[in-house]
Amino acid sequence: MNEFFAIVKNELIKTIRRPRSYIGFGVIAFICLMLQGAFYQDGKELLSTVTAQFDNIFNVQGNILNGNLICYIVLQTLIVQMPMLVAFVTGDQVSGETSTGSIRFLLTTPASRTNIVVAKWLSGLVYTLLLLLVLGIFALFVSRAIFGVGDLMAMNSEGLTIIRADDINWRWGYAFLIAFLSLSVVASLSTLLSCIMDNSITPIVTVMAIIIIFTIIGMFDMKSFDVIKPFLFTTHMISWRSLFEDPLPVDNIVASCAILFLHVVIFLGAAIFYFKRKDITN
Amino acid sequence: MSSAILLEHVTKNFNDFTAVNGLNVEVKAGDIYGFLGPNGSGKSTTLRMIMALIKPTSGSIKLFGESLQENRGQIMRKVGCIIEKPDFYGYLSAKENMKLFARAHLLNYSAAQYDALFSLVGLKGREEDKVKTFSHGMKQRLGIAQALIHDPELIILDEPNTGLDPQGIIDLRNLILTLNKERGKTILFSSHILSEVQEICSNMVVINKGKVVVQGGVSELLSQENLTVKLEVVNPEEASVVLQQSKWAGMMESQDETYFVFNMGKAEIPAMIDYLSQHRIGIERIDYRNQLEDYFLKITNV
Numbered sequence: 179m180n181e182f183f184a185i186v187k188n189e190l191i192k193t194i195r196r197p198r199s200y201i202g203f204g205v206i207a208f209i210c211l212m213l214q215g216a217f218y219q220d221g222k223e224l225l226s227t228v229t230a231q232f233d234n235i236f237n238v239q240g241n242i243l244n245g246n247l248i249c250y251i252v253l254q255t256l257i258v259q260m261p262m263l264v265a266f267v268t269g270d271q272v273s274g275e276t277s278t279g280s281i282r283f284l285l286t287t288p289a290s291r292t293n294i295v296v297a298k299w300l301s302g303l304v305y306t307l308l309l310l311l312v313l314g315i316f317a318l319f320v321s322r323a324i325f326g327v328g329d330l331m332a333m334n335s336e337g338l339t340i341i342r343a344d345d346i347n348w349r350w351g352y353a354f355l356i357a358f359l360s361l362s363v364v365a366s367l368s369t370l371l372s373c374i375m376d377n378s379i380t381p382i383v384t385v386m387a388i389i390i391i392f393t394i395i396g397m398f399d400m401k402s403f404d405v406i407k408p409f410l411f412t413t414h415m416i417s418w419r420s421l422f423e424d425p426l427p428v429d430n431i432v433a434s435c436a437i438l439f440l441h442v443v444i445f446l447g448a449a450i451f452y453f454k455r456k457d458i459t460n
Numbered sequence: 461m462s463s464a465i466l467l468e469h470v471t472k473n474f475n476d477f478t479a480v481n482g483l484n485v486e487v488k489a490g491d492i493y494g495f496l497g498p499n500g501s502g503k504s505t506t507l508r509m510i511m512a513l514i515k516p517t518s519g520s521i522k523l524f525g526e527s528l529q530e531n532r533g534q535i536m537r538k539v540g541c542i543i544e545k546p547d548f549y550g551y552l553s554a555k556e557n558m559k560l561f562a563r564a565h566l567l568n569y570s571a572a573q574y575d576a577l578f579s580l581v582g583l584k585g586r587e588e589d590k591v592k593t594f595s596h597g598m599k600q601r602l603g604i605a606q607a608l609i610h611d612p613e614l615i616i617l618d619e620p621n622t623g624l625d626p627q628g629i630i631d632l633r634n635l636i637l638t639l640n641k642e643r644g645k646t647i648l649f650s651s652h653i654l655s656e657v658q659e660i661c662s663n664m665v666v667i668n669k670g671k672v673v674v675q676g677g678v679s680e681l682l683s684q685e686n687l688t689v690k691l692e693v694v695n696p697e698e699a700s701v702v703l704q705q706s707k708w709a710g711m712m713e714s715q716d717e718t719y720f721v722f723n724m725g726k727a728e729i730p731a732m733i734d735y736l737s738q739h740r741i742g743i744e745r746i747d748y749r750n751q752l753e754d755y756f757l758k759i760t761n762v
Contacts, residue, residue: 185563
């Protein structure tokens with residue numbers, strides 16, 4: 179066990195010390211601040227245009243351009259970018275070392291190949307968690323500091339839902355947990371591809387290609403696509419949005435989480451299975 | 461003497477290509493063992509199989525009498541290696557890289573131990589520098605430090621002197637000899653610098669096309685082979701007459717104004733020197749080409 183913790187520590191040190199790990203934090207901070215600046219400047223005008231279509235149904239009063247709404251918009255915006263940032267680091271963890279050759283040293287230590295893959299996967303999850311924490315700080319807390327707190331007007335496929343400000347914090351908590359589970363699927367898929375491929379770029383590009391293709395399939399309501407949609411992890415990655423529906427579709431959320439978890443197990447299991455049999459020839 | 465490495469009928473296929481074909485090699489504990497072969501002979505594949513980087517298609521690999529497949533973790537605590545070029549984490553310093561390896565072996569090195577390790581490989585004063593600033597030779601030295609960090613019983617060095625300057629090659633040679641003679645380490649040494657192999661290895665195996673060509677003691681194998689000996693003398697005319705009447709006349713390949721070239725066994729050289737002294741022929745210089753080079757080229761048909 180000590181040996182396992184030692185290599186996990188090694189992997190965390192490598193992740194922390196790699197300059198590329200910090201690109202993700204910078205990108206998140208930049209996107210959040212950019213959107214906050216834009217909404218600070220033009221948000222009221224934009225929202226009045228949106229709410230104008232509801233003028234005949236109800237009156238909107240109070241601070242609807244608030245930190246909760248900005249966070250909701252930021253999370254919707256980063257739906258493709260966050261997986262990319264996760265894949266950027268986790269997709270390189272094994273393949274990057276294979277291409278540079280440092281994997282040889284790693285594999286000639288007493289640590290087993292299973293432990294090495296799991297250690298790399300765990301450090302990828304820690305990185306993912308840190309990315310989400312930065313996202314949470316900038317998207318939620320900085321937005322609240324700038325725009326204040328208020329009820330959330332959440333637009334989704336079912337229509338408009340108003341979530342009261344005093345009923346929202348627990349929803350954000352669970353939303354970030356589901357986001358973490360979703361991004362864990364991406365990290366696990368990246369780890370699998372990183373074990374299979376021998377250069378650092380291809381796994382990252384492949385993960386992104388898979389996410390883009392699956393997302394496009396998910397966008398169209400066609401019978402042929404409807405058959406496969408429930409099996410695509412991207413379908414369930416957006417289940418965090420369901421937390422901002424009323425009534426709460428608990429069964430759907432639990433089912434999505436279970437499917438996401440199953441994907442993590444399958445991808446990680448496949449990564450271990452493949453890596454244990456892999457010949458290191460370069 | 462027990463076996464440090466025992467390969468029995470080891471074969472490795474990559475799809476239709478057989479890189480290693482039924483290899484049987486035994487390295488005795490306490491030996492310095494040369495592992496030779498031309499490019500593409502299956503040498504690196506074999507070393508990678510010994511280090512569990514590649515799985516053999518068939519056959520068995522035992523280190524210290526234990527199956528590598530069944531006891532890899534335990535065995536690796538006793539083995540240090542450089543496999544081809546040493547690659548480290550360039551964004552970390554040399555010392556940080558070594559700390560990673562020490563931690564992976566559950567070692568708690570003190571500052572003094574790191575100092576001693578860096579001094580040993582000639583990197584004292586550079587330990588805090590990032591590895592990406594290192595030359596190939598410096599990385600090679602760091603690779604040697606990494607191979608020795610856990611004080612292994614068996615050290616596998618694949619082309620360790622690649623990129624080293626002449627002083628580095630001498631230092632490495634002395635280090636290998638010290639590790640073997642004073643600390644009893646078993647060393648499996650692969651190099652294209654055959655003079656180094658000849659100088660430091662007691663036994664060797666030569667493989668080609670995935671098969672063992674020859675295996676045994678270096679001096680025993682080479683003593684069976686003839687040398688190209690160049691003899692320079694003070695008085696060549698007299699020497700020519702004397703040598704033509706000697707038993708070495710038939711071994712003479714050519715002669716010039718000042719020197720003679722023979723093809724003869726190494727054991728013949730002292731007798732010929734004695735014979736020339738008895739006939740008052742002054743010897744300016746006696747030289748012979750590196751024997752292992754000739755032997756290697758001959759048996760591998762390169």
